[in-house]
Amino acid sequence: MPNNRIIKPCTSSSLGMEEAAGARQRIRKLMKAGILVSPDCVEALCNCQDIDRRVSLLKAKALDLAVLTREVNELVDLKPESVNDVNWREFERSRVLSEKRQDARLYTRFLEFINGGSASLEPEHGTVADNAGSKIITAEDALVPPLENPAAARVKIVFSYDQPPSSRTVPDFVSLFNARYKAIEAILSNRHELSALTTISRIKAKREKDSVNFIGMVSDIQFTKNNNAIMTFEDPTGSIKALISKNKPELLELARNIVLDEVIGIAGVAAGNDEIVYVNRLLMPDIPMSSELKKAPDEGYAVFLSDLHVGSNKFLPDDFSKFLRWIKGELGSEKQRAIASKVQYIFIIGDLVDGVGIYPDQQSELVVDDIYAQYELCTELLEQIPQHIPLIICPGNHDAIRLSEPQPALGTGFSAALARLKNAVFISNPAVVNIHSSPGFPGFNVLVYHGYSFDYYVANVDSIRAQGGYDRADLIMKFLLQRRHLAPSHSSTLYVADPSMDHLVISSIPDFFVTGHIHKCCVANYRNITLLCGSCWQGKTSFQEKVGHHPEPARVPIVNLQTRDVKVLKFGE
Numbered sequence: 001m002p003n004n005r006i007i008k009p010c011t012s013s014s015l016g017m018e019e020a021a022g023a024r025q026r027i028r029k030l031m032k033a034g035i036l037v038s039p040d041c042v043e044a045l046c047n048c049q050d051i052d053r054r055v056s057l058l059k060a061k062a063l064d065l066a067v068l069t070r071e072v073n074e075l076v077d078l079k080p081e082s083v084n085d086v087n088w089r090e091f092e093r094s095r096v097l098s099e100k101r102q103d104a105r106l107y108t109r110f111l112e113f114i115n116g117g118s119a120s121l122e123p124e125h126g127t128v129a130d131n132a133g134s135k136i137i138t139a140e141d142a143l144v145p146p147l148e149n150p151a152a153a154r155v156k157i158v159f160s161y162d163q164p165p166s167s168r169t170v171p172d173f174v175s176l177f178n179a180r181y182k183a184i185e186a187i188l189s190n191r192h193e194l195s196a197l198t199t200i201s202r203i204k205a206k207r208e209k210d211s212v213n214f215i216g217m218v219s220d221i222q223f224t225k226n227n228n229a230i231m232t233f234e235d236p237t238g239s240i241k242a243l244i245s246k247n248k249p250e251l252l253e254l255a256r257n258i259v260l261d262e263v264i265g266i267a268g269v270a271a272g273n274d275e276i277v278y279v280n281r282l283l284m285p286d287i288p289m290s291s292e293l294k295k296a297p298d299e300g301y302a303v304f305l306s307d308l309h310v311g312s313n314k315f316l317p318d319d320f321s322k323f324l325r326w327i328k329g330e331l332g333s334e335k336q337r338a339i340a341s342k343v344q345y346i347f348i349i350g351d352l353v354d355g356v357g358i359y360p361d362q363q364s365e366l367v368v369d370d371i372y373a374q375y376e377l378c379t380e381l382l383e384q385i386p387q388h389i390p391l392i393i394c395p396g397n398h399d400a401i402r403l404s405e406p407q408p409a410l411g412t413g414f415s416a417a418l419a420r421l422k423n424a425v426f427i428s429n430p431a432v433v434n435i436h437s438s439p440g441f442p443g444f445n446v447l448v449y450h451g452y453s454f455d456y457y458v459a460n461v462d463s464i465r466a467q468g469g470y471d472r473a474d475l476i477m478k479f480l481l482q483r484r485h486l487a488p489s490h491s492s493t494l495y496v497a498d499p500s501m502d503h504l505v506i507s508s509i510p511d512f513f514v515t516g517h518i519h520k521c522c523v524a525n526y527r528n529i530t531l532l533c534g535s536c537w538q539g540k541t542s543f544q545e546k547v548g549h550h551p552e553p554a555r556v557p558i559v560n561l562q563t564r565d566v567k568v569l570k571f572g573e
Contacts, residue, residue: 026051038069152390152425155345155435158445161406161428161496161503168497175499177217177261178236183505184263184484185215187285194265194283201237208272216240217263221255229255231279233266242266242277254282257463257479262488285484287509290528294444294511296436296561301342303327304557306349306450306516306534309398310381311374313367314539315354319554319572324384326571336569339558345435346389349516349534350396350450352378352410352418358398359543371400371414379417387423394429396450396517404494405452405487406430406503430486430503432510436561444561447510449486451476451517451533455547456492470549473533474524477513481506481526512559519544519551523566530564532557 027037033055188194194213203212216233223229229244229252244255258264265283305323309315325331329340353374354366368374382391395407400414409426411419418424427433430449437443454476458469467475480486486504487493495504512530519536535555544551554572559565 158432160431172497172499180502188265199237259489299562300344302345307351307536309354309538310378311368312354322571348393351398355398375417391424397452444511446512451515453487453493473522521555
């Protein structure tokens with residue numbers, strides 16, 4: 001905190017001797033509690049008759065207030081019940097930005113709330129519910145009622161993680177894996193091949209050979225000198241080893257692509273000696289076959305962008321400008337401009353900015369090294385998109401948000417500038433949204449995931465690596481759909497240990513599965529799910545060179561929702 005924010009209370013010339021002594025005593029109590037006092041609040045403290053109560057109120061629930069200002073003091077006097085409704089850390093940051101003359105808007109909105117606004121701010125995760133309890137809005141928007149936007153109303157959020165942050169313990173991680181097991185067990189239990197399920201403890205109790213079916217989580221995989229595979233499976237009742245013979249090459253090949261912690265079904269023969277099961281089949285949760293491809297009754301288009309990386313010296317402003325001109329109907333052939341006029345949804349799948357401190361020596365590759373300025377510049381670009389088109393935005397690993405998945409929605413904190421986008425729908429990563437519903441048509445469910453776990457599977461799954469690795473997003477996406485989980489291995493991503501539910505389980509079957517992260521556009525279909533990986537708007541960085549990325553920037557996949565045909569427009573070389 002700057003030194004000029006700490007005052008010497010006895011220097012106020014407008015106070016008498018007794019008043020100054022009283023103010024000095026009260027300020028000492030506040031400072032002892034870790035709260036500094038701004039100069040404009042000194043005289044007000046002279047009339048404070050219950051300083052102990054004020055200190056207690058300001059420190060309740062470990063609030064992050066650092067400086068007591070005149071405005072905060074008035075809030076304590078007039079609306080003490082609202083003290084806990086303000087995000088004091090954001091208030092302090094907004095005040096500093098205002099004093100530095102960098103950005104006074106957020107501070108002004110805080111003051112509007114303090115001086116009589118009726119909105120309520122949730123301090124822990126920056127969102128509040130409206131009166132109906134159904135709509136989630138950002139903390140900044142809570143200060144100024146958002147404008148009604150028919151574009152955003154066409155997007156229905158099926159799932160977006162919005163739980164407040166909290167400390168996690170070891171039992172929470174255990175509960176998370178139990179919740180994952182139960183969720184995927186419920187999917188596998190519907191497989192007719194696993195109709196006579198049993199538990200591992202009952203298998204180990206058998207004393208004679210017998211056919212068995214069970215569901216287990218993979219805890220170990222080893223390949224012997226004789227080219228057999230020995231896997232260890234766990235369920236809530238115990239663990240057991242399972243052997244896959246080299247005489248079953250197709251099964252052995254499948255085993256080579258299994259990763260730790262995924263949950264699968266096993267059909268085999270129990271040895272009857274408490275030690276091992278001989279595997280005849282391995283069954284993935286997978287996506288069931290769909291009879292037909294769902295199509296909308298009317299023509300409309302959805303556009304999929306990802307990985308803008310605004311702020312990087314590799315950001316491609318000319319290419320992105322071409323996209324902006326196209327979406328506004330100012331660029332392209334007559335047919336291409338006609339498509340632009342029918343675009344009804346734009347998805348932006350993470351990494352809107354390049355961030356700061358994401359990888360070693362990133363500073364040397366930034367043209368904008370301030371995270372607030374990066375989001376401000378990004379907002380200015382996205383504001384050029386026609387406002388009748390909703391922007392469905394999720395974060396990525398370069399965005400200024402926690403890395404653990406599910407990542408909260410953007411639009412607050414460092415990314416508060418994005419809240420100016422009145423046509424934006426902010427969702428978590430991952431999330432599920434429904435688009436294009438109408439009377440008689442249920443719309444399309446879109447599973448949105450930035451793709452941070454992809455790096456792990458490129459490095460650790462033989463079949464993906466051998467068939468193209470980072471160039472084959474479709475193989476990674478298919479792999480995850482077959483496991484019904486976005487990050488089945490414990491170490492493939494950082495995650496929130498929510499003991500009640502594993503939010504990375506693919507519990508419902510989407511119509512679209514859309515991702516980004518690997519900077520290369522990809523379009524595919526798996527069991528009538530359209531798989532789309534967005535491109536990027538950044539040239540190849542030195543880091544990407546080291547890890548083997550082959551980016552193809554400025555490609556934009558566009559889906560005709562009536563036919564489900566996908567076109568890819570190129571806005572760069």
